[in-house]
Amino acid sequence: MANIVIKEDIIEVANSVGITLTDKEIEWVLACYEDAQRQDPSGTWDLVVEDLCHQAVEFRNDPDDDIPDISHFHSDGDGDDDTLLNFMG
Numbered sequence: 001m002a003n004i005v006i007k008e009d010i011i012e013v014a015n016s017v018g019i020t021l022t023d024k025e026i027e028w029v030l031a032c033y034e035d036a037q038r039q040d041p042s043g044t045w046d047l048v049v050e051d052l053c054h055q056a057v058e059f060r061n062d063p064d065d066d067i068p069d070i071s072h073f074h075s076d077g078d079g080d081d082d083t084l085l086n087f088m089g
Contacts, residue, residue, distance in 0.1 A: 005033050005049060013049040025056040 010029050014021050021029070029052040036048045043051075 010049055013046050014053045017050055019053050019057055028056055
């Protein structure tokens with residue numbers, strides 16, 4: 001069974017490392033969490049969320065890029081190229 005995180009978990013982790021996320025960024029972290037945890041099974045949930053928060057800030061700070069639109073992508077959990085994280089690069 002996958003670990004489940006909620007919006008408040010993401011906000012707490014982000015705040016603990018001095019990051020304030022937008023609602024869109026929080027939704028992106030929520031959408032990417034399961035795949036990120038699967039790709040790093042030894043990572044604790046909070047470290048996986050922290051890494052995703054930093055990735056969201058990287059998207060925000062890159063004037064040529066925007067956070068991926070999660071409505072066009074899905075993950076079927078098999079780890080192949082349709083995962084959100086593979087899309088992100």
